[in-house]
Amino acid sequence: MAARTARDDDDLDDLAEINVTPFIDVMLVLLIVFMIAAPLATVDIGVDLPGSNATPTSRDEPVPQVALLADRSLTLDAEPVGREDLAARLLARGGDPGGLRVDVQADRNVGYGEVMDLMNLLRDAGFTRLALVARDTRGEP
The missing domain is CATH 1.20.5 (Single alpha-helices involved in coiled-coils or other helix-helix interfaces)
Known part of the structure; x- marks a missing residue:
């Protein structure tokens, strides 16, 4: 070697x-x-959203209420409606869709992405004045 x-x-x-x-x-x-x-x-940022204790605003005109239930079904003013019919039913109320305010309610068990999908559906139909409705916690500890 x-x-x-x-x-x-x-x-x-x-x-x-x-x-x-x-x-x-x-x-x-x-x-x-x-x-x-x-x-x-x-x-993955954890967010603990607070409840709303703001004083409700008075409404001069009836505002459409769109609700996303826990089973992912939609209602318009407490009447069941399909996703494909939602925009048409709101447009049938008349007026400018950009000027009509729409209240969006969602069950607490519905995911954030599904709420955003609903808001995008409404925005694509021309409804830009969307308000998220929260539970009133003003009398709760």
Whole structure:
């Protein structure tokens, strides 16, 4: 078994060349990981929304009440309505849809995304004055 103790000049030439391919691979993998992880880090913020103790405003005109129930069904003024018929029934009330205020109620067990889907449905139909209705907690401890 022979051991090599001296260096040749040829060995230095081989070591002077740096292979950057593994470095680039690692950097691309890290970039992808951070691009995926960054949006997920902002979603998991726990929010404890308070109840509303604001004084209700008086209404001069009747306001349509759209409710999203726990079973994900919709009602318009306490009458069941399908998603595809909701906008048409609201438009049948007449007037400018952008000027008509619509109150949106949602069961507390309904997810935030489903409430946003309902609001987007109403917004796509031209209703831009949407109000979220909360339970009155002014007399509760």
